[in-house]
Amino acid sequence: MDSPQAVDQIEVLSRPSGKAEGKHHIVIVGAGIIGVCTAYYLTRHPSFDASKHHITLLESKRVAGGASGKAGGLLATWAFPQQIVPLSFQLHQELSDEYDGENQWDYRRLTTVSIEADVQNVAESIDKGDSESNKSTNSRSHTLATRKKSRDPHTTTPTKKKRCAQTNRSDRTGSDTDDTDSDDERDDDESELAETAEPTSKEADLDAGADADADADADADANNSASDSDEIQESCGMSSSGTPNSTVLPPDLNWIRTQLVRDWSSLGGTDSTAQVHPYKFTHFILHEAMKTGAVDLILGKVNEIKFNDLGCASGVSYSPTSDELEGSSETIDILEARQVVLAMGPWTSKLLPDCPISGLRAHSITIKPSTGTVSPYAIFTELKIGRNNYFSPEMYARKDEVYVCGEGDTLVELPDTSDAVEVVREKCDELYHYVSKLSPNLSKGHILKRQACYLPVLNVPTSSGPLIGETNLEGLYVASGHSCWGINNAPGTGKIMSELLLDGVASSADISALDPGLYFDASVLE
Known part of the structure; x- marks a missing residue:
């Protein structure tokens, strides 16, 4: 069994590897616990095939550098929203059973x-x-x-x-x-x-x-x-x-x-009620996803979402932030993506100004x-x-x-x-x-x-969040706004996102009330 520190050996890129060429390419922005769980459950989806699918995970500075690395890690069946809490609580237990979570991430x-x-x-x-x-x-x-x-x-x-x-x-x-x-x-x-x-x-x-x-x-x-x-x-x-x-x-x-x-x-x-050590959990799950060879981790600050001629999200533009390129003004485009997922936590509204997070x-x-x-x-x-x-x-x-x-x-x-x-x-x-x-x-x-x-x-009086699903722009998805229950709801969110991205519909839970399109217009871009 790999140790929680195994992520230290993971290759971190500054530029795309080229493995996504000709494949169903999914770009996930944010390597916090939500983005990492989305990548993990994509690689575990029944229809996922490493020869046909590829995932690029973009993170501005470090894995779990925000709340995902500094959270308390409490898990509870009485958390919110109840649409996904039971699913996510059970998935936490299943992950612990499969990977010895008690020793790997203090479950x-x-x-x-x-x-x-x-x-x-x-x-x-x-x-x-x-x-x-x-x-x-x-x-x-x-x-x-x-x-x-x-x-x-x-x-x-x-x-x-x-x-x-x-x-x-x-x-x-x-x-x-x-x-x-x-x-x-x-x-x-x-x-x-x-x-x-x-x-x-x-x-x-x-x-x-x-x-x-x-x-x-x-x-x-x-x-x-x-x-x-x-x-x-x-x-x-x-x-x-x-x-x-x-x-x-x-x-x-x-x-x-x-x-x-x-x-x-x-x-x-x-x-x-249960608990995990969020920093250890995030890193372990990322390592498991990357072991498939179908996930690249790139250090880069995303500046812009790219769209094709049909108005569908097709990639991102980012500035590399790895140590080797620190201070560089270089901008790199990732194009030809099938879907783009924003799992940026509070930084989501930096790219989507109308998003009420x-x-x-x-x-x-x-x-x-x-x-x-x-x-x-x-x-x-x-x-x-x-x-x-x-x-x-x-x-x-x-x-x-x-x-x-x-x-x-x-x-x-x-x-x-x-x-x-x-x-x-x-x-x-x-x-x-x-x-x-x-x-x-x-x-x-x-x-x-x-x-x-x-x-x-x-910041919506009628909802506690999160927002999970496709926006009103085709191919652009949001998984953010989890408040104090991000660690609790990460596995459930990741599994639901994998279903939306590969099946087109969420089958594990009814998330209709969490639809991003109900709360903001993604086409309002600066």
Whole structure:
């Protein structure tokens, strides 16, 4: 079985290989998880023949360089849209079964909960993770990362749907709060991990003593040690008996300070929620597609869609972006394509100005817990940080780290490429500041990565997206606008796109409501 790093040996081109000549040629723009899954399922389609079909995958900078490499990776049967969620959730399981996803891209089932907690009075002495940089965060205004409490505390399944809907609304209204589906680029060279981490003074101090304290911390967390409980309760104005807070979390959720929790509910068990590591998953699936010899990967920034005399999409024009041609003004045309698929996420509207898809910037961090690992939970939080202020980070426990993301913002316009996304360190440190109050394992751990990406959100009041299918221009297809559920819905989208491209109709799901032609005119080109 190939390792997740096998993509390192994949040939990356700057110019077409010539293999597409005389074949049914499909051009896919975007090597994120949607474009990669489309290429993969095309090569698995019953009628696909490498001697008759060829796929060119174009990516401006790097595979999974955007949200596909920085997403949380949560999978859920209660995601949206329900037209494709059941299909995609099942395909995730089938892919894992076929390729050993547990070891190749960290696929596993897990439990998801929603937690309300009050952290506003947690003493600094309790929040042992506070460094000098985080103390400065604590003293500043929380305007950029707070929101009013607005949901029913007893809401169960719809909670995540509502969170995602709020993400879309914040994009349309220009809200300056912070949410994400973010992850790491986790570039092939592990040295980049250390460069990006940029440990704070706190992290450096913690690293020195983490090994010695790890076992003791694990025991204390697992047993909810009385001394720690009493100290926290006292700092929050609670009695040692636990009044008024008698909430009991699941026994194995032992990395959360129970004394701070005001209410919690289950959002899904192992029957309905799972996770993947998006960066590893995207690269593995791409490698499998390219092993057929029918897929070329070209590094190039697409500038224009080409059309033939009949007005049908027939190719693209792009500028190579590989290192060997960096700074070159050369433009290369790919012509004679049968179909062109735009799987560019938030960058789709760069080529199709009328397409109502925009980018919502999302910050996230990954944390190495003091105990090395924590129990497998996805946790949606609503943390009270002031009288009327709430901060709502999401925490996803992975096999060897915890991924944390916040709410989205539209403060900075979408840059030209994923490499140019600005990461605001203060936003990342704010995430760490508050989740550290909730979890001793995280407060005594250290940050591995600080990162940001843009989620592709559909700016249409009547639909949450995505848009999947052929536009009103023959031969031009769109697969984008997946919001915070791109990882979840990628296999389903890829399979549906393979059917549309090779059969002319989607047979695996009814996607009539996701038809791009319902929402914009693709012929409006700059």
